[in-house]
Amino acid sequence: MKRFALSTIAATMSATLAFAAGHGMTPAVEAADQDVSGGTVTASSVIAPENGWLVVHRTDASMKPGPVVGYAALKKGENSDVSAILQEGVASGDMLMLMIHAEDGGMATGVFEYTLGAKEDGPIKPDGNLVMTTITAQ
Ligand SMILES: [Cu+2]
DSSP states (O other): HHHHHHHHHHHHHHHHHHHHHOOOOEEEEEOBBBTTTTSEEEEEEEEEESSEEEEEEETTTTOOOOEEEEEEEOSEEEEEEEEEOOSSSSOOTTTEEEEEEESSSSTTTTSSEEEOOTTTTOOOOOGGGGOEEHHHHH
């Protein structure tokens, strides 16, 4: 009886841990300052809660997201070395914000439909906060 109870608890605990591992991955973007003169910007790691987009905004010291200058597709889960092609020149010293956006609310799946301030394919906000990081072009 005691053994049965303990194994039941153990099974419950491992199921709980497995659930946490599968669903507890905190959305995040990691990227370093980098040379973007080759026309791309790369995030070393992105953890996305769903399929979506890594969106590259211009920004500055105010840390507000500005115009979109690139994007790349994300798969649900861990993404490594995600590169976006820059749609315009980015000069050394310019700041970029790399942000996770959803694939949600637009007219088409798999087509990036966001424009600044739009709802379509807009940014995700778990806990009310944007998921992003900023870099400075070297
Ligand atoms: Cu954004």
